[in-house]
Amino acid sequence: MGTTQLETAPEPKYWHLKTVLSDALDSEFAVGEILPNERELAARFGVARATLRQALEQLELEGRLQRRRGVGTTVAPPRMGVAVGDSAHGRPGTAADGWQPVDADEAVPPTAVARLLGTAAGETVQVVRRIRKTHGQPVAAELLYVPVESVPGLSVPEGLPGAARARLVLRELEDLRPDGQDQAVELGSARADDAKQLDRLPGAPVLVVTTRYFAGGRTAAVAVATYRADTCRLTFGDNGAAEAVPAVLAG
Amino acid sequence: MGTTQLETAPEPKYWHLKTVLSDALDSEFAVGEILPNERELAARFGVARATLRQALEQLELEGRLQRRRGVGTTVAPPRMGVAVGDSAHGRPGTAADGWQPVDADEAVPPTAVARLLGTAAGETVQVVRRIRKTHGQPVAAELLYVPVESVPGLSVPEGLPGAARARLVLRELEDLRPDGQDQAVELGSARADDAKQLDRLPGAPVLVVTTRYFAGGRTAAVAVATYRADTCRLTFGDNGAAEAVPAVLAG
DNA sequence: CAGTGGTCTAGACCACTTT
């Protein structure tokens, strides 16, 4: 007879662990509850800590868990629906939908952005930093690149503090009333500066939303927004039913 | 004087490694080129293999590298722009834009999907499996859930092979001409079956696109599509300039 | 078959938060 186990399909330990933990989260834990620490969990399941961590990482990636150094691992709430496709929200400069201006500067954009803007290499543009909060939590950090040609009337007083300067550029851009936009979403990892604003560690998974704003047949501005992938579900709606959709399976 | 190094900011080794490798990829490697193997690279940089792998994982997550077991690590081409927001593409049933029907069945949807559809718990729906290819490569696997109420005229002959049955449901659905849709994007990890169709390992990072199709004030169908996060950049465009946008920084 | 990436272990130390 030989080996009895046919079709054994050697599932990795961390994968099996993940499903076990996932089921346990559904049935035995409430949102916000703290799990036993990693060493304890590893011992309980009879695996090395690294293996246990591999399972936890996956669950965190799927938005099921939240881990904070020095604190512990907690059960994460369902992901927030965040509207990004809605033109009303998307237009830069429209105030108070969770976006807060942080800073502004004149700088040379990354080459990829410069290519989108159609500016020459080395040419400086206005760079506005914004942060977006939902339910008090930071969900996105954005860099908005505006060529000076797009805001010809702009004059920035010397010594103006950053947030005020940012508001000034945004207000100016609002008058432009862009007539179209274009968005792309891809997976990335948080740069150190973005990570700090999003209250995450560098390298944390983020959804990078690149938006092109068109005005008068030109690309008037480009925004690169990095959303926390663990806590956010980006919604693109004909109708803004953001909160209605629950987190989806696919784990 | 004490320690000379102030503001040392102890950057993790794998993080520093990642930037070093990233720069090397830009300057010294061509797309498709194979890197030295992991043991060799780890030795060259004087780190443990696990640490080297942590850096490679990040680069793979960002779409810079592609790793295949038994083969090696290669430099990945820029991400493909894949249109998902365009209604013309998005409508289920419109043929031949890269989508290929695979199979169809009658089954009970996951509870999250049932909630979106507004069907009773335990109620069966038509489930169509599709796969999307671009440039010959699989980029997405989709499950399309269609309540029987949405396609009242449907009659499925017994013993019809899967792909034909799928085409039948899609054709029926096409007649419905849904009048609106609603999309959400979130990060997930590939289930075993999706992973196989996407030619990836289970757990690989994917972008999960949930689409609701509306017809006559009801939710006529729900599609859950999982896109390969490493190779795809999802585009939501007023104009379909999918290929024009290069991959973005944010690494 | 040899060579590759994928999994796993049993430790150690570090950075951070809370008490």
Add this chain to the structure above:
DNA sequence: AAGTGGTCTAGACCACTGT
């Protein structure tokens, strides 16, 4: 100071791909 998650090591073996 104690406890947490984050980083790192040096090894081992496994699963898969090519020849």
